[in-house]
Amino acid sequence: MKAIEFKSKIKNNRIDIPYKLQSILKGKDDATVRIIVLIDDVDCEDDHSFNQATQNQFLEGYSDSDSVYDDL
Template sequence: MKAYEIPIKIPKEGNIELPETLLSVLPRGQVVRMIILSPESIDGNEQILWSQLTTEQFFAGYSEADSIYDRI
């Protein structure tokens, strides 16, 4: 399987146009897989929630048996 990576700006109309250079190497008349990666925008509230979840999960894995390491 071959992979091609190219940046494409999506116009306001929402149509994605592939450059001719890419189209020329793609197999015609066949199904291809396309993966679209877009940047995530994380607002402040979501960042706080992720931090809280991380802290909760960290301490959920803490056991009293681990307290021996607190004295080192």
């Protein structure tokens, strides 16, 4: 699988593909693609919520029998 990386803006719930990359994708109407959306970290509250949810999910896998390692 080949990777193409670009920055764009969301306009009307659409992500524009830069003009210089459109020719690479032309003719690939039925191609399978993988889309990864990364959003700049601007909202610390969202990061805190994500970190808290991650910590809670991790600790759900912790059992009482694991406590033997706490004193080491």
